[in-house]
Amino acid sequence: MLAWLSVFGVILGIAFSLFLTQTLLAPLIAKAEWFPENGWVGILLWLGLYVILALLVAPASLHKFVSGVIFGFWYGWVIAFVGAVLGAILPFWIARKYLYNYVDKKTAHKPVFKGIKKGIKENGFKCVFLTRTSLVIPYPVLNYGYGITEVKWRDYLLGSSGMIIPGVLYAYWGSKSADIADAISGTRDWTYWTALGLSILLTVWIIYYLRQITIANIDLE
Numbered sequence: 001m002l003a004w005l006s007v008f009g010v011i012l013g014i015a016f017s018l019f020l021t022q023t024l025l026a027p028l029i030a031k032a033e034w035f036p037e038n039g040w041v042g043i044l045l046w047l048g049l050y051v052i053l054a055l056l057v058a059p060a061s062l063h064k065f066v067s068g069v070i071f072g073f074w075y076g077w078v079i080a081f082v083g084a085v086l087g088a089i090l091p092f093w094i095a096r097k098y099l100y101n102y103v104d105k106k107t108a109h110k111p112v113f114k115g116i117k118k119g120i121k122e123n124g125f126k127c128v129f130l131t132r133t134s135l136v137i138p139y140p141v142l143n144y145g146y147g148i149t150e151v152k153w154r155d156y157l158l159g160s161s162g163m164i165i166p167g168v169l170y171a172y173w174g175s176k177s178a179d180i181a182d183a184i185s186g187t188r189d190w191t192y193w194t195a196l197g198l199s200i201l202l203t204v205w206i207i208y209y210l211r212q213i214t215i216a217n218i219d220l221e
Contacts, residue, residue, distance in 0.1 A: 017065040025066075029066065029070065033070055035070060046067070047086060049063075054084075054086075054139075054143060057144075060140070064084065064170035068174025068176075069175065072175050073175035076174060077168055077172070084166075085157070085161075088163075091143035095145070099148050104148070129160075132160055
C-alpha cells in the first residue's frame with residue numbers, strides 16, 4: 001500500500017507540473033525560452049540555477065520537468081541529469097563539513113541510526129544508486145542526508161548516476177506538456193490518446209518496479 005501511495009504521489013506530481021506549466025507558470029516558461037535560445041551560455045546558466053535551487057532545498061522534479069518543456073526531451077533529459085548531479089555536490093559537502101560531527105555526537109547512542117550509517121558505509125554505491133533511481137526519498141533530503149553518513153565521495157558521485165532514470169521520466173512528460181494541452185483542447189485524435197495512456201501505464205510500472213527493487217535490496221534492520 002505504501003509503495004502504491006508513493007507511485008500515486010509521483011504521478012500526481014507529474015500531473016500537477018503539467019497543470020502548472022500550462023497555467024500559472026506559463027508566463028515564466030515563456031521567459032525561460034531565453035535559456036535554449038542562447039546556446040551554451042543559456043545551458044550553463046540553467047545548470048547554475050539548478051545548483052542554487054538544490055542548495056535551497058527546492059524539489060528537483062519541477063526543474064527536470066521544465067528542462068523537458070524548454071529544451072525538449074533529449075536535450076532536457078541530459079541537462080536535467082547533469083544539473084541534478086551538480087546540484088547534489090554542494091549540499092553533500094556542506095553537510096559533511098559542518099553537520100556530520102554534530103549529528104554524529106547526537107546520535108552516538110541511537111542504535112537505529114548507527115545501523116543505517118553502517119549499512120550505507122558498507123554498501124555506499126548500492127544505497128545511493130537505488131535511492132536516487134527509485135525516488136524513495138526526496139532529492140534535497142538525500143543531498144544533505146548522505147552528507148551526515150560515512151558514504152565515500154566516490155560512491156556518492158557514482159551512485160548519483162541513478163538520477164538518470166527520474167530525469168528521463170520528468171523530461172519526457174515535460175516535453176509532452178504542450179502536446180497534452182493541445183490534446184485536451186480537442187486537436188488530437190484517439191491514436192494520440194492511446195499512446196498517451198500507454199505512456200502513463202509504463203510510467204506507473206517503472207516507478208513501482210524501481211521502488212520494489214529498492215525496498216527488496218536495502219535492508220536497514
